[in-house]
Amino acid sequence: MVEGTARIKKVNQSRFQKLLGFFLKLSTLGFAAILIRIVVLADMGTLPRFTARLYRIPYADKAGHFILFGILTLLINLSLFYSYPKQDPKRLILTSGLFLAFLMAVEEFSQRFFANRTFDLSDLAAGCLGVIFFSLIAIGVHSLSKVWGRTPGSSRHQH
Numbered sequence: 001m002v003e004g005t006a007r008i009k010k011v012n013q014s015r016f017q018k019l020l021g022f023f024l025k026l027s028t029l030g031f032a033a034i035l036i037r038i039v040v041l042a043d044m045g046t047l048p049r050f051t052a053r054l055y056r057i058p059y060a061d062k063a064g065h066f067i068l069f070g071i072l073t074l075l076i077n078l079s080l081f082y083s084y085p086k087q088d089p090k091r092l093i094l095t096s097g098l099f100l101a102f103l104m105a106v107e108e109f110s111q112r113f114f115a116n117r118t119f120d121l122s123d124l125a126a127g128c129l130g131v132i133f134f135s136l137i138a139i140g141v142h143s144l145s146k147v148w149g150r151t152p153g154s155s156r157h158q159h
Helices: 002-044 050-056 060-083 089-113 121-148
Strands: none
Touching (some): 002 060, 050 060, 060 121, 089 121
8 A cells, every 4th residue: 555655656756847847848938939029029120119218228138138038047957957867057058058049149140130229248148147147046946856855866755
């Protein structure tokens, strides 16, 4: 009876992990699509009117880069942790961070080719700081999830 209960807990935990992994991947793709849409609208000069008010607030665009790229980083890293549970989390974070930094640099430098956009190295720096800060959060979340036994391959609740 105890073995059956342990097996049910293991199956339920496995289902939870699969559902969480699916949700993380779906959230990551959705958020990336939103960011791509924002970039395209900005390149076309057709961002909604309320964004013009945001640009009047000092450093709001820098905060936006920090938060938006940071959230994307967090989602990507958490998705990678669930997709590749046996990989070193620090290596996954380094790889995804460098890839995101490259994409951010390409996007920022591409603004030179659009009349209604302005290249700003401090925007790129704010995005990179967001990647670093939210990567640290991802490491913390991953460490806590291992303590709670909620990551794939964790040994807690497995007999």
